[in-house]
Amino acid sequence: MKKLVLLFVVAIITGSCCQYDDIISVEKTNNVTVLIVDDLTNNFEGGKVYHYNEHYPTYNLKVENVPPADVGYIKVHYTEGNQLVYHATQVFMGSGEIIVPNPITPPQDFDRVLTEDFIALPNNAVELTNAPSPVGKAQEKWAQIQNLKVVRYALQNNNGKVHYFKQVFDTGLVENAKWVFIIKY
Numbered sequence: 001m002k003k004l005v006l007l008f009v010v011a012i013i014t015g016s017c018c019q020y021d022d023i024i025s026v027e028k029t030n031n032v033t034v035l036i037v038d039d040l041t042n043n044f045e046g047g048k049v050y051h052y053n054e055h056y057p058t059y060n061l062k063v064e065n066v067p068p069a070d071v072g073y074i075k076v077h078y079t080e081g082n083q084l085v086y087h088a089t090q091v092f093m094g095s096g097e098i099i100v101p102n103p104i105t106p107p108q109d110f111d112r113v114l115t116e117d118f119i120a121l122p123n124n125a126v127e128l129t130n131a132p133s134p135v136g137k138a139q140e141k142w143a144q145i146q147n148l149k150v151v152r153y154a155l156q157n158n159n160g161k162v163h164y165f166k167q168v169f170d171t172g173l174v175e176n177a178k179w180v181f182i183i184k185y
Helices: 002-027 137-142 149-156
Strands: 030-038 044-052 061-066 071-078 083-092 098-100 161-171 176-184
Touching: 030 083, 030 149, 044 083, 083 176, 137 161, 137 176, 149 161, 149 176
Parallel strands: 083 161
Antiparallel strands: 030 044, 030 176, 061 071, 071 083, 083 098, 161 176
């Protein structure tokens, strides 16, 4: 009986080690992460990490932004990965929604760094839409996600890139908007 219990304990420890190694190896692969921050509340609402087995030497996003005359949309394609990483509708005097990613990973499932240091939005961060953000607004939203481990890993990686934009879901009397950050590492 003791041998059976010992064998069970060894199996659990071995399984835990393998899962940890899998997590470490995921960080070393080609990833694109979409993170969403609410414009009104400044709350990080979650996001999605896209993992790619193949390492692509380049990184290009193709953006389709159709303003809402009645109904419009924003689509962001990761060209090398041949994948739509973000798609949301924009509705004039209505309510748009995020279609991709859906569902999003909740904010509590993203690990945060334990330090209290602050990393500013990189100077080479690129706004993806034609509408320039008000001074300080992007930095204010960035503050909500800058301490996520996926963000820090991307910033430490020499090939890390940050893109962002403000997604307005409806226009008219009330503005419902989110800030979307797309990070590659």
